[in-house]
Amino acid sequence: MAAVVSLQNVVKSYTRGRQRVEVLHSLNLEVQSGEFLGLMGPSGSGKTTLLNLIGGLDKPDEGQITVAGERLDRLSGSQMAAWRARHVGFVFQFYNLLPVLSAERNVEVPLLLTKLSRAQRRTNVAAALALVGLSDRASHKPTELSGGQQQRVAIARALIADPTLLVCDEPTGDLDRESAEEILQLLTILNQKQGKTIIMVTHDPRAAAYATRLLHMDKGTLARDESRTTA
């Protein structure tokens, strides 16, 4: 398998007040295409920072990041935005749907950046909503949906542009156990049936059990890397 994500000697720090805090220390990592990678670790260990770097939301201070064949550390802001639109689907803990748009309109948003016609966009949106089992809720606003349903809409939005990589930051963190199971099963299907590479940050060991590979982070470094069979 080819590495879809490659990090070499990546350093990232933030400035808090007058203090510079190094969050990631010379980190090296490779993620193979088709992997379902779980990132675990205590708060402040650098999980979300690492996820943001891989997803092209932030840039490293030092080191190289190559994702889907592109050197992200060399891209400009607008190039990075275009790259994200093509290659990454994001799933957040709090769904981050646009509250005034219906489910189908939310899912359609990434396609507005493409040259697809309105009819094609509608067809793709219907397919994505069908995939996450929400065809009958297409016209509902986020406030009219349960947490689990909102997260499924977010997953449909993440998938709509057929990205290389799905980046999930605590996708079940705001859900009850039953809804969380549904979301994790959906991610597993996407990983196993559609071959999507998934990188998921989680605190929940039950969620982590769905990953095929588990990375433990601590104080900005990779503490443990374990491959595993899924739940």
Added chain:
Amino acid sequence: MKYLPLIWAALRRKPARSLLTCFSIATAFFLFGTLQGINVGIEKITKLTSVSHLIVMSRVSPGLTPMPLAHESQIRSVPGVTAVAPFDVLVGTYQRPNNPMIVIGTDLDAMIRISADMMVSPQDAAAMRRTRNGVIVGVTTLRQYGWKVGDQIPLHALNTVRTDGTSDWHFTIVGSYTLQQPDWATRIFANYDFINEAVTTGKNQAIDFYVGISDPARSSAIAQAIDDRFANSPDQTATANEKDYLESTLAQIGNISFLVNGVVAAVMFTLLFLTSNTIAQSVRERTSELAVLKTLGFTDSGVQWLVLTEALVLGLLSAAIGVALASRVLPWMTSGPALSSQGIGAMHVPGLVYAAGAGVATLLALVSGVPPALRARRLNIVAALSGR
């Protein structure tokens, strides 16, 4: 166009706030359209008014204090005067007590000679001479009331009583007149003698005299000669050509153009802060949503244009509502008898004001939208998503 749902959704996020802002902008542009319409209307009136004839009024209270009819022959004897038409005014109501109407008693033949702009067919002029209670009505008023030749107009007078003790007059429409500017053909002319013979008060008097002159270039000298003629009379006159009269009347009110532009500028300046605050507040509330758009692949400039377009849509749509409302209300506001009896038609919002309104609204939206748009452009995704 494909981004319109996003822009529309942003405006619908807080419908009450958007509606109130829309209402404020629309009100400001209603004022803008109305005041600029009046401004342009006044400019048009002063341009169209003539120096080819004079208006003689009482020096005591021009247009209000009557003068003796005997002035007519003396004015006619002033060198350079070609014709004189007395004006007497019947103020009354038509059909309903709240529907005021003004009928002007005059010598129509003299009026036709004085006012080259006034077009009356020879048949109508002859009918006027034959019919003592006949009236010639301006085509605009004729159309406004749906009148036709032969119709009877009952008028309940408010400023005089007839010799038979009543205040009710009955006029017969015998014809119509028009002008080069047909909208301004709004007056109702009756025979001076018919009114004069029937009134109990103000008999043999005239509010104004319209005076035809042989040489418009000498209008000032002739006006002075007329006033000199009555210098030692108890009924002194103030004579001016129509244009000078109108300009001096407007000057008494003040520099209308300056006042109008001042009011509009003040309103727009206030509006700038209001709109700017609304858009800025909207952007602050949507920080995480804008960060999500950037996460999904919208570029910094893309998000900036979304916010700017939002300000433009709100500004232009609201301004269009305001100016459209002004275009409906201004003609209605200015079609009353006070102006129509002066021969001034209803004012309209000219095309130029629509274009200026669009320009001002665009400028307003850009100035108020740029700061929040720049804020949206500079938004850091990671910081915004983590609530920092």
